[in-house]
Amino acid sequence: MKVTAKYVATAVVAGLLLTGCSANANNSNANDASTGSTTLTAAYSEGGTTLNPTEANDVTSDTFVLAAYDQLVTYATQEVDGKKTANTAEIVPMIAESWEVSDDDTVYTFTLRDDVVFQSGNPLTSADVVGSFDLIAASNSASFLYGMAGINEVTAIDESTVEISLTAPNHLFLQILPMYSFSMIDTALVEENGGAEWLATNTAGSGPFTVDSWDPSTEAVLTRNEDYWGDAPALETVNIKFITEASNRVQLLSKGEVQLALEIPAKDVASLEETEGVVVDSRASNKILYFAMNNNVAPFDNEQVRQAISYAIPYEKLLTDVMQGQASEMKSSVASSTPGFTAEGNDATYDLDKAKELLTEAGYPDGFTFEFTLGSGFQDWSDDAVLIQAELAKIGVTMNITNMARAQFLEAIATNQVQSYISRWTSFVNDPGYHLGLLLTADGTSNYANYNNAEVDALWAEAANEPDQDVRNDLYGQAQAIINEETPWAYLYEYNIVVGLQEGTEGYTSYPDGIVRYSQMSVN
């Protein structure tokens, strides 16, 4: 009896061990990804929040919108050093085949193509353009841009002509139209389905891809629109997998299981570059990282205290130890690649003695304690916080770090009451007016640090209606000098946008918004 039992037990254990040796069923997708040059699999860090063009604001949601929708106009592309990049200074036709501007620069007349058909089969007419702009004006998110573009009224002149009048000449108008927020929506289809809420989980566009399936916790699948009016995309299917762990994304890319990976941590760039079959595209961008100090919360209401902090930041260490060369110096509130950038008024360097001096002058010779809120999800933010905390401790300033999950972090800073935090920002429209307008004017919707300077507001308002670019840039320069002096933020660094690609994955074009346009991509 005992012997039989032993044999049975051994057999069972052996059987269990053998099942572990069989190929992992989850890996079956790997084969699908590498066969066929018409399928691309990508690894993204976030699952996206909405498919509605007028409300989308994060990279993943924006990616879906740009795949499923078209806009009136779009940015031109160019090649710089052999790499494709967007030329945002040049606007080219998309749904609108041409346009005319009135002499006083306030009325734009767009002539629409007559062959644009929505994915539903409905043809695109001027009524849809007018309807789309109505949806934009009524939205929570894109309505601010509607105002920033200075749009006054949108009218349909005939089936294929639309007239947009502005409140005043506005150099940002044509720059904002190519954005995903200004996608042209199939208004008839939206009506049929009860209104704008339906757009959160459904698409009503005319774009090169359809969003076949979308599960924010696992993956989304884009399929080529075979009836697309424009150039057919090379890719038939795009699988976008949502992988929150950065090291997992890096692993998948180096194993060849995905052809494209976003949000590559700086520390993995070196090893990826040495991996066979992997290409790392790392380019300087206008994505900035700043240390915000709430101007309404003591002691950060004191300009000298803020300046003192800016002298205690170990700028070099952040660039070399944390970002390992995948970032560059940030010298103004505006990124260095933005036309109109100036570093004037910014003398901050890493100088603990100067920091201590300023603190004493400000009335805090023994330092002080403050609260810092750290949003999770970015390793470099966390590393920066620890390094800054260590340096501040040397001048007697105690920084209490509190971790917060990303969703809560975004909610918290939007209350404008967080005492200090780190955040990053990309201006999708590479213009100081757009950038400063959102971040550092008193009414800026992203001005969570409550920076308020009447002169800066006045300069910004004047520049907004100034048609001459040189005059504009001079005004923005003056605003920046004031901001650099008053130091509402300490400037940490400007990111490189790092994208990992499988060798043979062609067509990646770098845009300021960092969003991949899959209609341009192909896999060999």
Next chain:
Amino acid sequence: MPETTRSTRSRTKAVGFGRLLLRNRLGMIGLGVIAFWTIGSVFIGLFSPYGATETAAGPLLSAPSASHLFGTDNFGRDLLTRVFEGGKISLWTGLIAVAISLAIGVPLGGIAGYAGGWIGSVIMRVMDVLLAFPSLVLAMAVAAALGPGTSSAMIAVGIVGIPEFARITYGQTISLKQREFVEAGRALGLTSTTIVIRHIVPNALAPIVVRSTLGMGYAILTAAALSFIGLGAQPPTAEWGVMISDGRGYIISGEWWLTFFPGLAIATSILGFNLLGDALRDVLDPRLRTTA
């Protein structure tokens, strides 16, 4: 008189327990591991020339070497110092958490068992509700409600441990309630409270003591899990769960020591408590059975 007999018996019991325990080899190993972590954590300041939050104490991300026995992390902080500093927090969290569970769970269980009837039912049903939640999820909910921090983690783990202790005490009380010395106490006119505190609880102690040592191990693990997901210790505090979480991204790039040593610390300390708990159970249970 019941008083004198009980105290003489307890003294004999105690001496007997001690000898039996010392003879239990695995239990002694467990005790040794616990002593290692406790003494090491408390006196790390004397043993180590580095601070736990001292950045650039050594080269960044260097492997274990003579000057840094556990290597250094991405800020150049000495890992050995951090692991032992973390030991302080983990052990302290374990103690406080178990203390909370005991302080609330044991009296609740005792009252439920002794009073019986609807009071007992209500109390035990509430304990059942708490037990129905996966303990880590319950701990997460409590810690999230209290806000991130080490003290929140302590309270959360403490609350999660209450039902177990209540159940054990309840079971013990129910069986002890039937015993002669309880009847004798009632006959003598002792109040229920006195009976519960002076007679039932001391006799119910054995399984509670065993459960406490096992509970320490479990508390350390849960506290590390909470810190791993960001609900416990905040940077730059050294804590085992946080260190594993931070070191995760470095596993594939080859810096194995960042997660290995804190992980080893958690594993060995839990093992130590489990071995000690097992030994205590072996020592205490048979004795309980043989006592009248």
